[in-house]
Amino acid sequence: MARLDKESPDSLLLQMGPSHPAMHGTIRISLELDGERILRSDVEVGYLHRGFEKTCENRTYFNLLIYTDRLNYVSPLINNVGYAMTIEKLMGLQVPERAQFIRVLMSELSRISDHLTCLAAMAMECGAFTVFLYNMKAREFIWDVIEATTGARMTTSYIRVGGVRADLHPDYRVAVRKAVAETRKVLKDVHGLLDKNKIFLDRTRDIAVMTPENAIAYGWTGPCLRSTGVAYDVRKALPYLVYDRLRFDIPVGDRGDNFDRYMVRMREMEQSLRIVEQCLDSLPPSSVTRAADDLEPAEAILAARTKKPRRGIRLSPNLEGSEKAVYGDILAGDNRSIVPPKEETYTSIEGLISHFQFFMKGHGLRPPKGEVYFSVEGGNGELGIYLVSDGSDRPYRLHLRAPCFHVVAALEELIRGRMIADVIPTFGSMNMIGGELDR
Amino acid sequence: MISMPGHFVTTRFNHVLGWARKFSLFHYPYVTACCGMEYMSTACAHFDIDRFGAGMTRFSPRQSDLLLVVGTVTQKLAPVLKTVYDQMTEPKWVIAFGACAVSGGIYDNYAVVQGIDQIIPVDVFIPGCPPRPEMVLDGLLKLQDKIQKQEHDWRWKRRKP
């Protein structure tokens, strides 16, 4: 039961429970009210605790990739990148150039869809339903690009330890440019709708103000910390992938109130669009050479039995982008840490053996014994993974530093003494994601 | 016309009632996890759920007749789901949206209820993790068929002796 025993006799106890439209379904705030003013509140989390860290100890490294999509399910690719890079740091693996650019491109697209969803929910809960529809329209364009590349709209599992699963589809530039143009149009509309909107300003300006020192004391990172004026971004502070080669700046707020959290996310989306465009221009060309007449796999196996298969092998459509020619550009690693290209698996016995060995129990991907902490800049802040490995093919212990865990920890202090109506924009601007908060 | 028990008037009225209830579903989005993102796409302009008459989102079980359970239901959330289901008005239907609601999905551990039909009766199961919006709309159409063919209950209905 809620710990709230009533402080003063005539105060009202109210629960903004898990099944509440503005509580994203997974948080219960028990409020003690004097009229509409909040005297005390008790934030209760754990309604979406799905035992991720316990599952990590019972799955192999390769299987865990799908669980990382469901952590911060609004920007799944960034979790994938964080998880894969932690293992690469432990194994000392170097990802090829093109795969790094693809990872940055997809992470930034995922970050834009994260901010779009967060601001859509925040605006809708303050009554601006149009902004919700506009943002969802823009997100559909971005998800189309992500789906064309990774095969799934949201739960992508596209990143592999050592690179990415498949190359970008041939006419990705057209699709990405269209998505960027559409998103810019929607951002302009949303700026027009909300920036000088009296109702939105009254609901968010100077409400739930957070000072920089207090934010750091709470371990805030990401857009929420930057809205208080501290310019800490993992992409700039501890650059990874190719972020040090890209030009983008870090938007910073000045007052640290709800409006600044909104504005920092809007500015950050423009920076991400800039990064996406830079990635498009400076992406190293991939060396795919489409062979004209390829054999069907069955024919290739027959040919391999009798004599050397002179012609290439035509793969099934869903293996598009991971042909042998382009394999070196998108995936790096010895045959124990990655799956060999399908052409080798079909035609050579070594390929077949290393393919099955990768998936056999106890073989596959086995990083060396040791512990490592690596963090990427997620949608909500520093998404860190602390991994303890004992040399086997399952992590011994994997702990995730969830950025929104620390942001929501300050919710009680932010809403004390405010009105009920202020809880909604404050909670909306924090972008609490259940999967990441409760793991 | 499927042969219905009871004489001509009740079958005719039953059909009309099924048609009326089928196209005016007020759904209560019991959203918890990742499927919520796909629910947002389904409910929004691109894949618009409103074309099927189910676009009216009600955030109180008192005013809704379709409980859309979207995402993972953990053991801690199970009593809440049961209470919300009990507090819904008759006639009510339940859709399990996504693999976690259908069967616990990829989370087979101490924290997650392995399928919400362990707690509440479910009418339509939509597989997928998350299901694509088209699959959700297909699930909704299946529910509407079920409502149309269902034996409806109303206040002055003469119960069989």
Next chain:
Amino acid sequence: MRMELFLVFLIFGLMGVVMISMNALFGPKKTNPAKEQPFECGNPPLQDGIKTFPVKFSLVAFLFLLFDVEAVFFFPWALIFKEKKGPALAVILIYAGILAAGFIYAWKKGAFDWE
């Protein structure tokens, strides 16, 4: 002219009543213990019954009621304003003036500031 007006109100009024009452008429009435409890986002209620509310809420309710009813009288007045230009204006000015005085009095007495 009177007839169509009356017919319009009759038909739309009837439609409204039918639509509302159909639910009450045909909806099955089944209840269970959970349905009796207030809806608290799925949790068992922390306290039973409705607690006392501070008086400022009722103050705002009364003031709203007062000035809303006042606004209702403007509609029929607007219908006949075309024929009776001069005196109609005078009548409404007196009427609105009295209520405006009441409004200013309430404002000065601080009925509207929330704290």
Next chain:
Amino acid sequence: MEEKKALSELQKRFSGNILDASAPLGDETVVIRKDALLEIAEFLRNPPFAFTMLLDLTCVDYPDRRDRFEMVYHLFSLTLNERIRIKLALPESAASVASLTGLWKNADWLEREAFDMFGVRFDGHPDLRRLFMDEGFAGHPLRKDYPLRKRQPGIAPRT
């Protein structure tokens, strides 16, 4: 060079309480004695090193070791742009350590999570109760001896 400074300074000042200091894969790690935690944390948080942010606090369960639990703290200094990892071992019998809620505010929830998942007690914590699991939950799920699929249903399954 820059990273080594924090480690060497620590070793110089708290030589008695520091059991081991190393930097595997570039992450500075220092293993300390249990009762020196508050002192070292206070020292690291103050100006010369200004590790003002408690990045992460977690616990790892090694059932076959003499000291079963191992607390792992990650601190981050915004000015030095540097991370440090503090580790300390806790025997199962006396699985309790000083609480850091006095120094960093997010330690409150982090410690409640560690208590909920591992059963490690934190002396001085204002309100130590379960964070994720239900109050009525028996046991600590992230311990190695807790079976993966042992469910304690909050509500009786429907027959």
